[in-house]
Amino acid sequence: MRASPGWIGISSFTILVYIFMFAPVVVVMLLAFNTSEFGSFPMQGVSFRWFVELWNNDAIVRAFRISMVLGALTSVISTTFGILASLAMVRFDFPGKRIMSTVLISPILIPEVVLAVALLLFLKFLGVPKSFPLLLLGHVIFTMPFVVLVVQARLVAIQREYEEAALSLGANSLQTFFAVTLPLMLPAVLAGMLFSFTISFDDITGTLFWKPGGVETVPTQIFAMLRNSISPEINALGTVMVVITVVLPLTGAAIGRRLAARMRTR
Amino acid sequence: MSLIRRRVPADHAGGRETDAAGRAGRRGARVAEAQAIERDRKPWLLLSPALTAITFLLVVPTCFIVVYSFWLRTATGAEQVGFYLDNWKEVLSDPFYRDILLETLKIAAISTVACALMGYVPAYFIAYANVRHRGFLLLLLMLPFWISYIIRTMSWINILGTSGAINAVLLWLGVIDKPIEMLYNETSVVLGLVQFLLPFMILNIYVSLEGIDRNLTEAAKSLGCTGWQAFREVTLPLSLPGLAAGSLLCFVLGAGTYITPMILGGPEDAMFANLVYEAIVTQLNWPLGSALSLVLLIVLGGLVTIYTRYLGIDQIAKSFR
Numbered sequence A: 001m002r003a004s005p006g007w008i009g010i011s012s013f014t015i016l017v018y019i020f021m022f023a024p025v026v027v028v029m030l031l032a033f034n035t036s037e038f039g040s041f042p043m044q045g046v047s048f049r050w051f052v053e054l055w056n057n058d059a060i061v062r063a064f065r066i067s068m069v070l071g072a073l074t075s076v077i078s079t080t081f082g083i084l085a086s087l088a089m090v091r092f093d094f095p096g097k098r099i100m101s102t103v104l105i106s107p108i109l110i111p112e113v114v115l116a117v118a119l120l121l122f123l124k125f126l127g128v129p130k131s132f133p134l135l136l137l138g139h140v141i142f143t144m145p146f147v148v149l150v151v152q153a154r155l156v157a158i159q160r161e162y163e164e165a166a167l168s169l170g171a172n173s174l175q176t177f178f179a180v181t182l183p184l185m186l187p188a189v190l191a192g193m194l195f196s197f198t199i200s201f202d203d204i205t206g207t208l209f210w211k212p213g214g215v216e217t218v219p220t221q222i223f224a225m226l227r228n229s230i231s232p233e234i235n236a237l238g239t240v241m242v243v244i245t246v247v248l249p250l251t252g253a254a255i256g257r258r259l260a261a262r263m264r265t266r
Numbered sequence B: 001m002s003l004i005r006r007r008v009p010a011d012h013a014g015g016r017e018t019d020a021a022g023r024a025g026r027r028g029a030r031v032a033e034a035q036a037i038e039r040d041r042k043p044w045l046l047l048s049p050a051l052t053a054i055t056f057l058l059v060v061p062t063c064f065i066v067v068y069s070f071w072l073r074t075a076t077g078a079e080q081v082g083f084y085l086d087n088w089k090e091v092l093s094d095p096f097y098r099d100i101l102l103e104t105l106k107i108a109a110i111s112t113v114a115c116a117l118m119g120y121v122p123a124y125f126i127a128y129a130n131v132r133h134r135g136f137l138l139l140l141l142m143l144p145f146w147i148s149y150i151i152r153t154m155s156w157i158n159i160l161g162t163s164g165a166i167n168a169v170l171l172w173l174g175v176i177d178k179p180i181e182m183l184y185n186e187t188s189v190v191l192g193l194v195q196f197l198l199p200f201m202i203l204n205i206y207v208s209l210e211g212i213d214r215n216l217t218e219a220a221k222s223l224g225c226t227g228w229q230a231f232r233e234v235t236l237p238l239s240l241p242g243l244a245a246g247s248l249l250c251f252v253l254g255a256g257t258y259i260t261p262m263i264l265g266g267p268e269d270a271m272f273a274n275l276v277y278e279a280i281v282t283q284l285n286w287p288l289g290s291a292l293s294l295v296l297l298i299v300l301g302g303l304v305t306i307y308t309r310y311l312g313i314d315q316i317a318k319s320f321r
Helices: A005-031 A050-056 A058-091 A096-108 A113-127 A132-156 A163-170 A173-201 A217-226 A233-266 B009-020 B020-066 B087-092 B097-126 B129-146 B149-160 B164-172 B186-210 B214-222 B228-255 B259-264 B272-282 B286-311 B314-318
Strands: none
Touching: A005 A058, A005 A096, A005 A233, A005 B097, A005 B129, A005 B149, A050 A058, A058 A096, A058 A132, A058 A173, A058 A217, A058 B020, A096 A163, A096 B020, A096 B286, A113 A132, A113 B272, A132 A173, A132 B020, A132 B097, A132 B186, A217 A233, A217 B149, A217 B259, A233 B020, A233 B149, B009 B186, B020 B286, B087 B097, B087 B286, B097 B129, B097 B164, B097 B186, B097 B228, B097 B272, B097 B286, B129 B186, B149 B164, B149 B259, B186 B228, B186 B259, B214 B228, B214 B286, B228 B286, B272 B286
């Protein structure tokens, strides 16, 4: 089958699809190094000036800081909730479990716009204005299902016998959790945290509804800048974001895999 | 889902004791019972933070906007509490809203079909590629998920814009003497959506292809099928659940977006979610915005419900494994 004309056709088509998916992003990264005043072709030379300009742009630096803090808090909270819920789903059998598996991912089953509107209006009604806490609550509820899905998949693979051994050797359930379960779960925890951080860091659909005036995250900052015109600065910012959201998970995954490998050999 | 481990040893221990000696055994049974209750409570304890969050940040707010959609916004900008059908009458009878809803469903459908057509072959390629290359191919497939949606969307401006890549090449080749505007129309919106949604489609198809027993195609071939027939009769039907899951995901995500049309579309290319955004964020007409977002919820939620009713939610969850 391999090297047959059919297979060659399939691989060439695949390459074309991958080019379709990546070419525009590559162009963004290329243009970020363009010397020209306008973020467009033809390229006139290579420089880092737009990255320097990014660094000196207070609005962007502020947006960056907000995105980082928001992403970090979101990932801690939603991973904690998500892992507890995943433990219940993987380790226990209880009535209503099937329904629970749908309930837990319900925040991604309904359109994000609807979730954004509902949360915004309800909390406004309760007297919570558009604010950072609202943004955080929104990001938590929206990222939690992803954590549940990712962590559940990893938890299933962890052998129950290790915990049973610890319990039979006299450890209580809390000791067992911290000495055995948690270290074994570490790759899952890491995966959940990275996943929720990246989703929060990238989110714009809900964020535009929840963010108070004057507060921008990186995506909403880009969105606001796009309203004027596309400048090389946006391309540079895009490049920085791609590097953060791609390189970070890749190293995270590598660390996770190494940890998991070490667990197995031990 | 099938890999749930049940904890039974405690029950066994209790049971054996009861058989052994009368009174001590009954005490053992009581202990076992207490443990059983403890065990029944534990999953709910673990679930409670997540469930509390979902209840107060999702369920109650959604019920709230149902109530809210019957309130009225008065000329002064204040809300009138009560039971008014005005918002719903406006949303359901005004052809303006109906046309945009139909347009939204059309754009989502076109994007979904395009994703299916473009996505099946790469999914097949990854599933049947050499095992050594598969990890790398899967990594490449996951990459777009990590690249920001807004960056991927705005990147099309650099490609299609008047000073974008395509125009630059065409000008340089002398095919055209002034740039053509390819942005801010329905096609550019669909293009942006397809690029955003394609990874979801490929991933879902890949997962179902991956789960197919390879012996089945071999069996079909040994019974005289050609490679193409074996694909059409065996592989394709067995991969349909993945195709369906991918299509649902693409359609729902595509129909619920307002960012893509705002960046890549012209003034005429507004989608339904843009109306919601306008009503809530720009006009501050919250009751109307509630009604509009409920329409979107009913249409897309209905679709999800029909899908899960017949095919179950597990297929979509599978792609996270």
